[in-house]
Amino acid sequence: MKNRIQKLTAIKNAKKVDAFLITSLASLKYLSGYFFYFEHGLSPFQLLPAALVVGVEQQASLVLADNETQQLAFIDPSISVKTYESYVYQKPIDHTTQFLLQLGEAFKQAGIKSGRLGVELNALPASLAFFLTAQYPAIELVDISAEIAHLRIIKDEDEIASIRRAANLSDIGQAAVLRLAKTGMSELELFNLVRREIEESVGTRVPLMADFVSGTATATGGGLPTSKIINDGDLILTDFTPCLNGYWGDSCSTIVMGTPTMEQRSVFNLVKEALEIGIHSIQPGVQAREVDFAMRQHLQAKGNFGHHGGHGVGVIYHEEPRITPYNTMALQPGMVIALEPAVYSADYGIRLEHLVAVTNDGCEVLTKFNHCFQQGI
Amino acid sequence: MKNRIQKLTAIKNAKKVDAFLITSLASLKYLSGYFFYFEHGLSPFQLLPAALVVGVEQQASLVLADNETQQLAFIDPSISVKTYESYVYQKPIDHTTQFLLQLGEAFKQAGIKSGRLGVELNALPASLAFFLTAQYPAIELVDISAEIAHLRIIKDEDEIASIRRAANLSDIGQAAVLRLAKTGMSELELFNLVRREIEESVGTRVPLMADFVSGTATATGGGLPTSKIINDGDLILTDFTPCLNGYWGDSCSTIVMGTPTMEQRSVFNLVKEALEIGIHSIQPGVQAREVDFAMRQHLQAKGNFGHHGGHGVGVIYHEEPRITPYNTMALQPGMVIALEPAVYSADYGIRLEHLVAVTNDGCEVLTKFNHCFQQGI
Missing domain, CATH: 3.90.230.10 (Creatinase/methionine aminopeptidase superfamily)
Structure with a gap:
């Protein structure tokens, strides 16, 4: 698995974005190696399969449900993985809250507090978008879906x-x-x-x-x-x-x-x-x-x-x-x-x-x- | 297929919402009969599998990609279906734009212009949420995910x-x-x-x-x-x-x-x-x-x-x-x-x-x- 995160530099320059939050299954696979096994449909234990945060210095972390740790074998080792509690039988868990906590950690580590954040609007849940606009009022969301799709056309x-x-x-x-x-x-x-x-x-x-x-x-x-x-x-x-x-x-x-x-x-x-x-x-x-x-x-x-x-x-x-x-x-x-x-x-x-x-x-x-x-x- | 749309009345009263936009696969199946065949993953031709609009008088329409018309057999006949062009080989199609055009038609027909709109924030793409807030500034989005999940617990x-x-x-x-x-x-x-x-x-x-x-x-x-x-x-x-x-x-x-x-x-x-x-x-x-x-x-x-x-x-x-x-x-x-x-x-x-x-x-x-x-x- 080759790390393709440095390819985002082209989008950074073209769209003047400072950092990225990647949430489409295609881009997650492409950039991080993470593959959501879709044969059973969406999981009832997750807000979304995973999220990749790429910071201002291209530090990357992947927010992942703790029931998907078998994915670690596929994920580029340079990416820091942050797992969140998705379901346990001992207590009720709000997996959305747990996801957002780890996402906040990933943003902190990546130095994202303000500026233009590249996202895929068609693959970003509104709950997450509204969380971002509320928690980080100085962040502006910029749709980079077309640019990532364009990157993917030429294969490594x-x-x-x-x-x-x-x-x-x-x-x-x-x-x-x-x-x-x-x-x-x-x-x-x-x-x-x-x-x-x-x-x-x-x-x-x-x-x-x-x-x-x-x-x-x-x-x-x-x-x-x-x-x-x-x-x-x-x-x-x-x-x-x-x-x-x-x-x-x-x-x-x-x-x-x-x-x-x-x-x-x-x-x-x-x-x-x-x-x-x-x-x-x-x-x-x-x-x-x-x-x-x-x-x-x-x-x-x-x-x-x-x-x-x-x-x-x-x-x-x-x-x-x-x-x-x-x-x-x-x-x-x-x-x-x-x-x-x-x-x-x-x-x-x-x-x-x-x-x-x-x-x-x-x-x-x-x-x-x-x-x-x-x-x- | 029994029509379960009238069950939304309970949520309408409890959450004081006027109308609904339903986009989760589970709720789409539950309320309309529409079933997204997920074994191949998400479709590259659709913004999202489908959207169900329920108006102030419970008029319901389903916005559906034209490559999913085999679904019509499962959909409650009281629901008006609006298909949009998702992919053709003769010209480039922006399926997001086509989807939003039909969604606008569905909103018009359902009499939705303002008021509180019940949505499922975890299953609503941000692109769609921002379209709604831009096009219908008098609409307020209200998350009703938990209420719909609660409805579903008792089966018909x-x-x-x-x-x-x-x-x-x-x-x-x-x-x-x-x-x-x-x-x-x-x-x-x-x-x-x-x-x-x-x-x-x-x-x-x-x-x-x-x-x-x-x-x-x-x-x-x-x-x-x-x-x-x-x-x-x-x-x-x-x-x-x-x-x-x-x-x-x-x-x-x-x-x-x-x-x-x-x-x-x-x-x-x-x-x-x-x-x-x-x-x-x-x-x-x-x-x-x-x-x-x-x-x-x-x-x-x-x-x-x-x-x-x-x-x-x-x-x-x-x-x-x-x-x-x-x-x-x-x-x-x-x-x-x-x-x-x-x-x-x-x-x-x-x-x-x-x-x-x-x-x-x-x-x-x-x-x-x-x-x-x-x-x-």
Whole structure:
């Protein structure tokens, strides 16, 4: 885990802020290593998952609930951690009060008493905002959400390594679909077999967003797996977006059970070409919209697929650079991008996706599997 | 889905508020039916999952992202739904601005221009709070979080029916553990087989919080399943907390692989007795701490188990009434409570849990399985 706190200096200068209070899950992961395990929803024992305070001399402390100390393994050791009592059975605890006490300590240690404080207004609870304005009347809150999101677009080497590991989970999932899919199974049965392989490769549970549909449902582009039975001739569309310790992977494949129609075979090949064209169009300096255009143009004869050509991936599964017809953002080394061209017809859909990291002279494909349309071929 | 919005009248009177803006996931589910599917974390396309506006005449509208229209099936039809553009590929969208536009419409329709507005400050983003104070200077924000949490303690019939369905998923899980556990399997392998049975009973994915540990790890009380192999003589502790459309179930069981020691057998029986004692102690008017005391006293000879005797369950998996040594809250019909007495020794732990609904003359046990220590017996 590389310390990215010094990167805040750019925001300090641009927005003339003196210190920071970071509360979004994405920025907490990005700057401190802290990862909130979200599979169970929000915790009833916490005002918010954690808060990172960065002082005028970049002294950093993380305010953390005492039921989250297993997080200490992920947190940059240069960050001082302040835990607060979140729940005990012996007495009632107001976790909000306990949180605010430790936050006050962190502010004291960081030398924050006045000046402009960079915060993420969409991820800052109003209770906390009003506490700050009441307790520190000389502090002015400045929204730096957009600036932090902008920082995150270019990934560090260790981030690309984290994304590569998450991408590998996608690979494991796609290989398992191809190997394990059988007619007569339900989507949900196959999904559970595949997820098990992903989780066993890590050795514990893995949060996994997934489109996992078969038959005519592939025409809609996705959805959760259901008890629908997989039949001969069905297409199966599988889009795996796993999260490994806070970094996401992403890939999509579409396979056919048995033999495809001539048209399906030709559409599959066309989408695969579009994906390859997209990958080869990636170069530093190329605009995001040019990559989108290259793929979309190749699929033109089959209609517009009706969604983006891709998107950035990192501590959020969908961020800049958005690969869309309007986006003039120039690609740069260190960007990580999922490309996902598709063709949807009335009764089936084919979407193929790889995850790539932009390099100095093109890109590295982080998802290593090869898109196969038929089993055993 | 019963409309619970009229219950806000009590808060209106007690806190002298004129209208409400509801933004916590728990209250959104409770009042409107809206359930945010949290298994993938927060959405990058939304300021917040949804917002419920309740006007001076209790006119209600829900502001919802247009990528969540599948939620419409769950939302009370008397609530007017206002969707906003959250993401499209054709142009950049500022979803915060789009959200605020629809919120303004909802305020207009609800006749909210001034007066006291009931909000949940811990679940209200500061961006939204500052928008309100800037746009509606005659509105005063009043925190009603505690009052809504208090309302939720007594469940309606339809809520108990929802919790019963979620409790049934726990039953399916416990039965599957007893039937499928084999030595030589990893915890994770068994967990995946069990979760598959839970999900297949519903026909799609089910968010599931679970302690799922074996061997000496049972002494710690829980944790995620890992690649640890289940050995002969191991105990397996399985605490299933599934969420079905926003309502939670909860149960815990502990089984032994093969033959238990005499001591383990006797501790299992003791914990089972403690659970039965707890269940039989439940009556309207009994204080929460009396239930805790009854169970804790029965286990006294084995040391203090070091956590609560139980907790309320509903749209949050852990709420009032907390069954703790200090809690003087009197039980009432309609409360739903998980009881979970335990004994932890140096190298193993046994925890047994049932979920019950308080009735006029005792309680109904919502989890229907019988705690068995050994397979095939």
